[in-house]
Amino acid sequence: xxxxxxxxxxxxxxxxxxxxxxxxxxxxxxxxxxxxxxxxxxxxxxxxxxxxxxxxxxxxxxxxxxxxxxxxxxxxxxxxxxxxxxxxxxxxxxxxxxxxxxxxxxxxxxxx
Amino acid sequence: xxxxxxxxxxxxxxxxxxxxxxxxxxxxxxxxxxxxxxxxxxxxxxxxxxxxxxxxxxxxxxxxxxxxxxxxxxxxxxxxxxxxxxxxxxxxxxxxxxxxxxxxxxxxxxxxxxxxxxx
Numbered sequence: 001x002x003x004x005x006x007x008x009x010x011x012x013x014x015x016x017x018x019x020x021x022x023x024x025x026x027x028x029x030x031x032x033x034x035x036x037x038x039x040x041x042x043x044x045x046x047x048x049x050x051x052x053x054x055x056x057x058x059x060x061x062x063x064x065x066x067x068x069x070x071x072x073x074x075x076x077x078x079x080x081x082x083x084x085x086x087x088x089x090x091x092x093x094x095x096x097x098x099x100x101x102x103x104x105x106x107x108x109x110x111x112x
Numbered sequence: 113x114x115x116x117x118x119x120x121x122x123x124x125x126x127x128x129x130x131x132x133x134x135x136x137x138x139x140x141x142x143x144x145x146x147x148x149x150x151x152x153x154x155x156x157x158x159x160x161x162x163x164x165x166x167x168x169x170x171x172x173x174x175x176x177x178x179x180x181x182x183x184x185x186x187x188x189x190x191x192x193x194x195x196x197x198x199x200x201x202x203x204x205x206x207x208x209x210x211x212x213x214x215x216x217x218x219x220x221x222x223x224x225x226x227x228x229x230x231x
Contacts, residue, residue, distance in 0.1 A: 039217040048206055048224060049157065054217035092157055096216035100172040101159040
């Protein structure tokens with residue numbers, strides 16, 4: 001199975017400051033169609049996960065533009081340009097190129 | 113409104129069975145691949161199973177031979193038949209819809225249904 005490794009696992013951030021989460025895959029997620037099959041999800045406290053970013057860098061509908069995704073192959077990054085209080089929760093990356101699809105361990109973002 | 117609503121969870125003894133359901137609304141259910149994802153209490157997300165629009169299926173290794181995913185497009189419903197349940201199957205089970213954007217991302221999730229396997 002593809003192993004997804006996130007860092008850091010805990011991320012305390014001051015509101016208004018930027019934040020960055022790394023996600024590394026044990027296998028190349030670049031498909032022959034030119035897309036990286038890497039998605040980012042946020043699970044807010046007490047809620048179901050919600051899609052933030054798909055195919056590495058595309059924001060899902062309704063996602064604020066302070067969220068951005070980058071990377072290719074095995075190394076990916078989720079960035080939040082200015083963290084807001086509503087961004088707290090656990091962020092997961094997921095690879096969708098190989099089954100079983102696999103998630104990172106999750107990164108818990110908290111407000112300082 | 114696009115919505116997924118799971119049901120069928122509960123308490124079951126080891127070795128027992130449960131059938132989860134996911135009712136879809138607000139979109140053309142038959143046009144989208146569907147998935148089950150689970151989350152043990154305090155743990156991360158684990159992909160469980162997939163069913164394509166053509167009825168093709170796939171499973172994570174730990175549930176192969178025990179779980180069966182299916183869909184009824186006429187009833188806009190997704191199912192997960194879980195047999196020979198183990199304590200490690202205890203989790204919140206979410207159904208999720210693949211988005212139209214490609215890349216197999218899950219753009220809509222249900223609220224989850226709780227499965228507890230315990231004697």
